[in-house]
Amino acid sequence: MMPQVSYGTGSQQQAITAYSDAAATKAFWRVEVEGSTRGQPVACGSQIWLINSDTDHGLHSHGAHKSPISGNQEVSGYDGRDTGDVWTVECSQETWLRETPVVFKHVDTGKYLLSLPNKKFRQPITGHQEVCAGKSADSNAQWMALEGYYFSRRSNEAK
Numbered sequence: 001m002m003p004q005v006s007y008g009t010g011s012q013q014q015a016i017t018a019y020s021d022a023a024a025t026k027a028f029w030r031v032e033v034e035g036s037t038r039g040q041p042v043a044c045g046s047q048i049w050l051i052n053s054d055t056d057h058g059l060h061s062h063g064a065h066k067s068p069i070s071g072n073q074e075v076s077g078y079d080g081r082d083t084g085d086v087w088t089v090e091c092s093q094e095t096w097l098r099e100t101p102v103v104f105k106h107v108d109t110g111k112y113l114l115s116l117p118n119k120k121f122r123q124p125i126t127g128h129q130e131v132c133a134g135k136s137a138d139s140n141a142q143w144m145a146l147e148g149y150y151f152s153r154r155s156n157e158a159k
Helices: none
Strands: 029-033 047-052 058-066 073-078 086-090 103-106 112-120 129-134
Touching: none
Parallel strands: none
Antiparallel strands: 029 047, 047 058, 047 086, 058 073, 073 129, 086 103, 103 112, 112 129
């Protein structure tokens, strides 16, 4: 996510991009699950909110705007909270595991979160891939948690 860059068309909200730079600190996202406490595993099928750790903006989408490069459904950083921020975690095991691919399906529109390696921005975010929402959960829709802060569940015996 590039918090200083907003879309010039569509929603004009903050642009969400994918970038392979390991030093990109704005790429940390907090996962929130309704009714869950920190440290609990995220069950596959859970409805979640992805909140950018730098801006506190939610990963947001809606069917009203097209993404600027591919023409798919726009994905943006939204500083409010509404149903356009809710995503379902789809995975092949019981819970979402670190370094295991998952897919995020937008609850309101049924579209999948995609990063398109062949759709890159120019100035001012040269080389950043477009992130959008599309119809299919193909290889461009697979995401993994690689780095970050992970909280262990406390055992009942911990004091």
